[in-house]
Amino acid sequence: MYWTRKHVLICTAQHCNQKGAQAVAGRLRIELKRKGLDVDVLANTCDSIDICDIGPNIVVYPDRIIYHGVKTSDIPELVESLRPGGKPVERLLLKPYEGEEQARREIYEAAVRAEPISPEDFLALAQAHGWDESWVNEQARRGFIARKQIDDRPVIMVTSKARQRYGIVGEPSEEAAGT
Known part of the structure; x- marks a missing residue:
């Protein structure tokens, strides 16, 4: 462990990588x-x-900052912010x-109110906020939603991961929980 003033994490997962995260991290x-800040600021990929x-996304600790959509052209400003x-x-x-983030919260809150929600209705919620089917698939892959079958019909459930992250109250309905 390095005892630095700040710790910067640069996401290099697949989607951020496709958007240039490795170049951002390297730059x-x-x-x-x-700038002589490498002793004071530790930068790692994650x-x-x-x-x-x-993305690409950068998290700055202990400042509780998340930067999104970062490009290599943003690096001079980011370095100055880390001084x-x-x-x-x-x-x-x-x-x-x-x-x-507010759009995600609104999607998940609406889905919780409608639970169990059909995949088509969930996609319509996502599209109303500017996202598409690939975004929905990514939310499932990342564990924010779960695809289930209730009475032989497909439904989408908002997981506890999304509920906790976005402070959404409400438990899955008895029907959705399969009870």
């Missing part, structure tokens, strides 16, 4: 070294932080009750 490490659809007293890069910040 960030080079610039931190060039597997998914579960939001690759809006002592540096200000976050506002345009890249992922905020819990704005933008994509």
Whole structure:
């Protein structure tokens, strides 16, 4: 363990990688070294932080900051933000009750209210917020939703992972839970 002031995690999971995450990670490490910040700021790659659809993503600890949609052209601003007293890069910040995170919350809340929800209705919710079927598939792959069969009909359930992350109240209905 390195005792640094900040720890930066750059997601290099498949979807972030397809959007240039390795180049972002490499450029960030080079610039931190060039600016003499590599002793003070540890930058590592990591597997998914579960939001690759809006990546590449960077998490900054202990600041509780998530940057999304990061490009190599953003690196100079990010490096400046990592200096002592540096200000976050506002345009890249992922905020819990704005933008994509709020859209996810709204989708999951609506799905919980409608549980059990059909795959078609869940897809319609996603599309209403600007996402497509590949996004739905990614949510299933990442464990935010589960595809189940109830009385021989396919349904989608919002998992406890999504409920906890987005602070959604409500337990699965008895019918949806299979009781």
